Amino acid sequence: MPRSHSLRLLPVLALTACVSDPAPPPPSLPPVELAPPAGNEWYRHAVFYEVFVRSFQDSNGDGMGDLPGLISRLDYLNDGDPSTTTDLGVDALWLMPVFDSPSYHGYDVVDYERINPDYGTLEDFERLCAEAHRRGMRVILDLVLNHTSSQHPWFVDSASSRTSAKRDWYMWSDTDPNWAPPWDTFATGSTWHPLNGAYYYGVFWGGMPDLNMKTPAVREEVKRIASFWLGKGVDGFRLDAARYLIETGGGTLGQADTAETHAFWKEFAAHVRNVKPDAVLVGENWSTTPTIATYYGSTDKVPGGDELPLNFNFPLAEELLKAARTGDGNGVALKLAEMRSRYPKGVADAPFLTNHDQVRVATQLAGDQGDLTTVASLLLTLQGSPFLYYGEEVGMANGTTNNDEAKRTPMAWDSSAGGGFTTGTPWFPFSPGRESNNVAAQSNAPGSLLSRYRALIRTRHASEALDRGGLKLLTSTQGRAPTLAFLRTFGEERVLVVHSLSDSSKTAGPFELEAESAEVLFADPTVGSLVRDGGTWSVSLSGRATGIWRLR
Template structure:
């Protein structure tokens, strides 16, 4: 659930590369000073999610099976082979390892983030049997399923809230937060907002930080905490492999202002839930939505001493990196991206798994942010799929799906364009919301399938390369290029054990040279190279390469 204004920060934790391009180009080569934390360390755990590529699905917009214009679970099942057909010998599927389903519980809203019943599937999407069959079919193809689990708040229509509001003596009164008056708290992401957070009901006020239709649950209440853990166990038994946790940093309040976010009580509950989930299903994952600064996101991993990768939330979405990826690509400046990677290395706990993304359902789609520029879109996927952690892809991103034409959130969640027809192959009826521009002009699956230089083919190929090279998924990262000023190339090395993989991206439209890079090895095996990317060669002072505009090269360095 996106706050109306994100809080983001770019810090100046940088280091200076110690070699320069003899042709007068950017700095390249060198290492951070000894003992610094400027590099991202290899992932500590071995669970499936630490080397997975995850695909975010809005079921309502993915595939309609019954002609009512709304996507559903049977429709999703019919498209699973597109995502992963379960056969590693084929290469015409996307090859993702897991699905993240946006809310599928009963809800009065199209988006589902105001839940009415945490145990039932929204009838628009099908039945519990459909959901369980979807999990079975995904598992049969080697994919895991992550479910959106919204426990910061419920719907005002949830029976818990109806009972809580009925009387001050209600047994569930303390399942929500009540007071005799409006406490005047501001929305924490916008202290100047006039939007109320306390709402009048039956002579008292309840707290709902997002709006009156979504009252905040009071996770201080032991009975509610146990109910949330029971629900987690229930869905794990029904086949899910983890949960995405909405609005995670706003869970438990201790007062207004700074007491509304990132409290010690919030961290304590996530540790409690994480321990419960590990006990029920040891390899299940929790993914935190903590839209904040890089140093603050780092705290949500928890302690790493006894639980490799952290005892709180093992994955946390990297919103600041997403912002810098978009900014760097639009400014033709890789230093914006490099500086963020260095900052992550300096503040993230050792061995944790990042969760990078380009955009998600709360953000203007990447194709639109990048000005519909084909080169920038090509660079974006190459960057995302060569970074450490567990990358998340937003449905349709792989075909360049743009934002819709309206200014509401629905425009970020338009139907999936399977083909270039008016109904897009999505439905035989009238789509619940209009398609984004471009779906009839080539931004669709059918038009890009089998086309070697299409964006879809690029996603498929880079996912294959990532899967075939564990250093790209679980390895550490060391930045080798400039972190300040203007830099058109980003170079880094991914390391796992004795394996070193060099990755170089040109984020400009013009050709560029990189090097010398002071790295070991005498030969280089090409894992991926765009057309007109030159051969990586070794001179006396290091590795050198020339790249075409928006070109990417990936090489395994060998003795």
């Protein structure tokens, strides 16, 4: 696929001579270096955009977003023209569940081959894929294999009789094994639910019974479903609740991260690679860094891992938000060091800020523009394949309720009554603050959050080192870090990235790097010139500023 944008680069700037009395360098420590992702697949360096179709754009006035509405907004995401700067420039869309479901969220599927009628038809979906591909974007689907709806025909059949042909498509017991949920040591209540004189297993709730992946027919059926959608133009899948697929007993050890779960993902990934070699699988493994690392699998025969080639980096997301709140990047530095020691070499990270299950980043950061600027800058300069959640780029906040719907409110396109989202009544109220946190208000404002996202994505795509390179941390992992600096490298290209995390001006460096000059790829107006003193460099930055230079 063609890159979304090229960037008009500023002229090469000679490094200024001499800094007076530079601070002493930090203690010598082993460098923290992350290798470039192995393999050339598109997804190892793509910028993804997560969309909740119900909340993105309504095309027929019923108050619910739909696929035709999403198609009408594709040019906002990527217009396919590298010479323009008015689109976001993302490379891929992740659609939250679009299959037929009785719920608003869609994570309880009743038909894996039918588009939710609220969203449109299969023909609408195929047109979406074609239009996205025409603009250089890929499309991945949320595929929920851990469980179905209790209304799914498979489960209805399975529950109908102990002798049903699909009885073993789900897990049944004559008595309640009384397994507590695996994600909380102190959780109470059983994950087994009574029905027709027996108990079935549903780790999340009774309305979503777990499929029994130990049954060969179930494994073959879900692989067939994956093939069906890949044949319709899909470029991969986001895999919900990937840690909880195959249980071997009660307790966390038996319900999460089992060897059998890993074995299935190897089997499923091999099937997907066989059907469409460059299709991506993205794992939702909400856990610690050591556990997430295991879901890449082995890199011995498959570059980037033989299980899931992308896995969401939940621990890093926490540290990015913490760095913005506290003005201290030490946690990010330490997390990068832990990734270096835990992740298999050459795998691709999937950094993000928040998603549909979390309080939105703008709410967590209390709408502070400095904080929002900081996390955007960090996310889009780190290694891997960053994921954006719809509305993050304009600072959309949570709704005013405490339910999950408040994390998934309609997109704010403008400040009108329908928000540019619908001509009817929105399915759920808009989040507060949309008078300024909307696309129309920020599109032509050079200092807006949206303008920053657009510029940083263009900058990323203009540099192979930023787009797909390795990372060498220049900030010490010891002590407080009011600035965060790293070197991104790919082939002969080297790019220096420096972030000021605090509200006050800081000097970053000195950095011992060999170069004669530097080319500005991105710099806030308050970023000073790189200054050279012998073999070291330093730079002064105002609060919350970012500078990015290609070294010569």
